[in-house]
Amino acid sequence: MEKIFINLARRSPFYMYLLLNMSVQPSVEAEKMHVSFRNGRFTVVYNPRWVERKSEQFIEAFLLHQLMHLINLHFLIRPKNDRDRAVWDLAMDAAINQHIPELAAFGVPLNLLVEEGHGVDNENLFVLPPDWMPDRSAEEYHAWILEEMEKLGRFDVLIVARSRENSLDSHEKLYTQDSVDMVLELSQSLLSKAFNLYGKELPSGVRRMVELSIFKPFLNWRDTLRRFAGVSEHGERYLTPLKPNRRYADQPGWKTESAARLGLIVDTSGSIVQEELDAFFTEIEALSRYVDTSLVLVQVDRAVNLKVNYTKGMWRNMQIVGGGETDLQPAVDYLEHNYRPEGLIVFTDGYADLPKVKRRVLFVLSKYHNDEFLLQARETYGRSSVVVLEW
Structure with missing residues (x-):
């Protein structure tokens, strides 16, 4: 295993930094090899008999595979x-x-x-x-x-x-039973330190993975989302083979399509700079980790430019469309009419007229925001309807 660690260090000192901050535990009870969270730190657990039967090159690649699960924060996934x-x-x-x-x-x-x-x-x-x-x-x-x-x-x-x-790779040990918030905080801390020291030497694809994982949002979305609590409205009911029929095993089951719970509006008008967009999508990415429902995102300047069903990681391939004047009302009307969301979250600098919103709304303003918009929004929708990002 010492040779394996040295080989990974030759690939990049980033991987060696991660491993040096983990404990290593041989165990004949382990099936093969995995990374787990034990006693407040990450641990590489491996079966020495299994390792001996494999080539060094293969074990090196397989250990890197386990580190990649950590880098991608896959332990956050809850099937x-x-x-x-x-x-x-x-x-x-x-x-x-x-x-x-x-x-x-x-x-x-x-x-x-x-x-x-x-x-x-x-x-x-x-x-x-x-x-x-x-x-x-x-x-x-x-x-x-x-x-x-x-x-x-x-x-x-x-x-x-x-x-x-x-077969070779089982994810049984990946789904941690520990506090997810605690494991996430330690993971981001470890990855951030390694990235600050050695991130520039990583391949571009891996570097994007790490950047995605270490983004630290300004807002506590677990608390913020409480204002949007409620039950999803139900939509169309249809037959699907993806859901078993409780009465007849060989027949498809019924599924009810739920309406989108949250609608996201991103201001992409000409007054928005790249720094603001980066801050907006950092928050959106963090939000996607705390919800298991549909997030419908629309981009808007003076008209709706782009609509997507947002999922975690989508920011890396997100096309930004806009650059014109600002009118948030078309996006509000589009989401309320087509998706009936329980709440709207609007990311903007506030250099626009305050839109009329029929449902719950939260305005997330950049630090370069329009103070007049902020005051008007609080007067109309309540003080808790506006937060400001101070990055």
């Missing part, structure tokens, strides 16, 4: 059930393995696994993303898998997921 967990396992590996050449050599593209509906007879099954979807987050691959399953009308991908889980 809804066993089926969802199986899909998440595939999605997480697809996001990671594309950045590790040694594992990519054993890889099978995610689209082939989903389309063919079965795994391969190979202990070393490592999932890769579809060729046309490189450098995406686990959340994006998860959404893609569900869409493909819906199109194919089957659950066969679960067979693939279980085959992967029973």
